Amino acid sequence: MRIALDAMGGDDAPGINIDGALKALAKWDHLVVDLVGPADQLNELLAQHDNVSDRLNVLHASEFVGMDEKPTEALRKKPNASITVCWKLMAEKKVQAVVSAGNTGAVVAAGLRTRLFLKQVKRPGIAVVLPTLKGQCVLMDVGANPAARADHLYQYGVMGSVYASEMLGIERPRIGLLNIGSEDGKGTDLVREAHAMLSNSYLKDQYIGNVEGRGIYQGEADVVICEGFVGNVVLKVSEGMADMMFRVLSREIVGALDTERDKAGQAFKAAAARYEYREFGGAPLLGVDGLCMISHGSSDAHAMSNALGTCIKMRERQINQMVVDNLAGSPTPTA
């Protein structure tokens, strides 16, 4: 499998991107990585490593989109941005996946521009895996599509369900619709319409109806679908709250102890590491014809390597073919 890695995406790019690529290449021997970015800078950094795999290729891209730039403006001004070159490689079928820890808006916008959508998919969406009291849950969409229609939400149910079953090993995942009450008829026109579509679809036996914000972390559903504005807020509120609670609690609990402060401090660190969603190394943009993993800006080499590994697993599991088959095999439900 050949993957284009955006060398310039992320808070610590390109150093840790190179480290992540080398880590992944050592782990998966059928992996080839095209490292996309300023060739001189990348070659110079690579020269500092011993025994660089010959499955690592540097592909030149003279520009890149900064983490704080406005995505559409930056992409227009910088036609040779690394993320644009990555997507171009995928559109030309030269690579099977794109991985970036860069500006999420730019990764998505550069991808949507290629119109590289899977057959029948109307709008790709980003799926994240969240920890819950009962295990894990796929939340989709978390920001690719902040003005979703009901049929988009229905398709997120289709895609999220495939992702949960293939990547998390959950048979017949329970699908919930994020809403502000559990009873029927709650919420906005959008969610009421999506509710009707899901209830009338081939997913109806997996669909458990409305799930409230609280229910996500209680593990009420294996897949929770929502439009991108709400999903993005959920993801970032969760990150912010987890961060606050780790800080406040570790200070208070450790401070309340006398002799076992070190033990408690280490236990907090171990727990915090598990909350950093590094297992999958990022979140996939599902619905594109090809694979795309969007990693957190603060990714380390381990997370970056995992993002490449997740692409390998998604390809093995034929996620995309299953989405296409499910959409083709079932009539579009009515609202």
Add this chain to the structure above:
Amino acid sequence: MRIALDAMGGDDAPGINIDGALKALAKWDHLVVDLVGPADQLNELLAQHDNVSDRLNVLHASEFVGMDEKPTEALRKKPNASITVCWKLMAEKKVQAVVSAGNTGAVVAAGLRTRLFLKQVKRPGIAVVLPTLKGQCVLMDVGANPAARADHLYQYGVMGSVYASEMLGIERPRIGLLNIGSEDGKGTDLVREAHAMLSNSYLKDQYIGNVEGRGIYQGEADVVICEGFVGNVVLKVSEGMADMMFRVLSREIVGALDTERDKAGQAFKAAAARYEYREFGGAPLLGVDGLCMISHGSSDAHAMSNALGTCIKMRERQINQMVVDNLAGSPTPTA
């Protein structure tokens, strides 16, 4: 001050509602409480208490809305529901505030039916106080108005700002707009329009622009405004995540210790108590001509008493008059 207390609202009603009322009556000697619910049942319970204050009156209401009932349907079927009677007392100016720990949807719907809005207020909204790394933050609206317009969001800025300054003692509160990116031009039409209105209003010097989900708990703003669907999700996701983290962390950290397990367990309990938002005893529905506190269904007597106390403070601080003055004194901004 005279307050109508919905005796039947809450998971443990009416027992703890009575306890909360008695606690408050002992604390504030100019408080009068009308306890609204089935008179026989309430009088029987009151007979078990010694020295019941003569500032506690039982007002009969034969029906009530259950926590899981559909609000509008329940209110239609039960014209004598306790919450409806409470609002009627306020509309008739017999009480100055309504307090309920009942079905939030029913409290709001019964209130909106009275059309008891402050002058110029278009839609009331619910404000909650959340803990942050830097102190506290007012989030508004958390569910009264799930289909808000931009001018509603602007008015939430006006009301949230008054609440933060008078109730939290924050001078010139910084107001943020909840969005999915920090740069201008981000998000949906709704938030872009609200952004323009706030930027063109008398609040422009307090308005700090977009705040992301993560920024709420980092304390980036003193007031964060959003439409009710998103706000409700934020509140419930926060509750769910806090609950999960307390459970998981207390188990893991305490489990990692040998000799100081009890100390750590007690420190966790103390921290958890502070996360239960009981200080204010609930969240006000701001924008109504009168006062309304909506308490959590799981409120205990302490929270219930605090909800009554918060009404007293809101009246002393003349929150409503300030909202009316601010709206009347400044032209409605353009988008």
